[in-house]
Amino acid sequence: MAGRGSRLRPHTLTVPKPLIPIAGKPIVQRLVEDIAKVAGENIDEIAFIIGDFGPEVEQSLIEIAEKLGAKGSVYTQDEPLGTAHAIKCAEQSMQGDVVVAFADTLFRADFKLDTNSDGVIWVKKVADPSAFGVVKLDDYGFITDFVEKPQTFVSDLAIIGIYYFKSAEKLMEEINYIMSNDIKVGSEYQLTTALENLRQKGAKFSLGKVDDWMDCGNKNATVETNGKILQYEKEEFANFPASAEIENSLIIPPCFIGENVKIKNSKIGPYVSLGNGTCIENSNIENSLIQEKTVINHGNLSNSMIGSNAQYFGVSREISLGDYSVLDFLSKGND
Structure with missing residues (x-):
């Protein structure tokens, strides 16, 4: 959640986007509560990867974690070097099974986490998949490919930015590999690169389908999301x-x-x-x-x-x- 939230200005000039209240609660608080519901088990720790938001914001994030009975940890991403780099910033907390989520989206889902898979990727069918990262499936419902913003149709299952990994250690191995070898997409280290490497090594990723995916990227979308909540x-x-x-x-x-x-x-x-x-x-x-x-x-x-x-x-x-x-x-x- 280290981004500047420029599409939601002027509101993000004074408040980081994930802390903007939707129906009385900050976006990030609603997100972690939703994830807690589908996780089906107690959460030990919630790690927030932020920009330079100041000590008051950091304290409010720790309090959000504590309300769910979890330890709160805060890490700072000093440079916008991509999603894999952001996770690297929180490497100290990357142990055991973990959910990774981008804190500018909310969802509604009626399922429990499949902990028998190596990982779960949350997806939603979209009308125009060219603006999203999408997944391709085999006949058994496992993911066979990750495609970033396809210009020709390969799938309409868009990745919404929430992931479950059975082993955070294996994910960190791949992230450390792509960063050590300076493997970038554009100018950034991307999580999808690590996902594809894990898949090629035999990891089985299943789908977590959501009933509704609610964006908070700009004013109109945030107002619409407030109404849905x-x-x-x-x-x-x-x-x-x-x-x-x-x-x-x-x-x-x-x-x-x-x-x-x-x-x-x-x-x-x-x-x-x-x-x-x-x-x-x-x-x-x-x-x-x-x-x-x-x-x-x-x-x-x-x-x-x-x-x-x-x-x-x-x-x-x-x-x-x-x-x-x-x-x-x-x-x-x-x-």
Whole structure:
């Protein structure tokens, strides 16, 4: 999770993308909780590979791990040298069976991990496989080939960025080999190179199919993912916290309402998340993601994403407004 999240700016200028809340929880927290469900066993350690995000972020990541009863470890990837290089940064934690996941995607799946395989690759059928790494299968359902962004059709099973390995030590042997021999794809050391080497040495990889693969790469995708999570977990969001103040307003579920939220003379929902301490007045908001301690007045918003400690006063609009920003269409002198 060391990337800059440039496609989700301005929100990632102040918060690393995996820590942006979706329906009240950071993306990475939801991801590790989802993986814990399909793993079917206790998780001993969660290692986070990050950029230079600072000590507060590191502490919050360790707390996410501890909430799942696991040890939290943090490693820094100083250079963007590829996915295999990122895993190399966490070599100290690469022992036994391990799940490797890219922290900008969420999923829904109804299966248990096949620990009889040497590994499991999570995949999802896609309409246009040319934008993804894909896998080819034999007649028994095992993977026979890994193909990166095929320009001619070979498979529509896209790798979503979540992998299980029965032996982390064998994976590290291959990663150390490709880095020692400077085997790059473009300018980076890629995990798919290590996967192909393992397959050629006889490793059997099976499929972990997901029912839904939810991207958080840009504003529109993140807002859509927020709505899907609210729908999937609507029972969890059926009751609002006692600290929320809702006056003369209509809440259309599913919605996430955080602690100390104030809503007055407004219609909220469906598919809206309001973070802790946010105040909404005289507004109509649907299908939007609003973070903490933000003020909105006379907003008529849809498909919008607003950060924390922001202020929005104005007309009907689809917007993407970052933390600590002010957009005011009501003040005298503004058009």
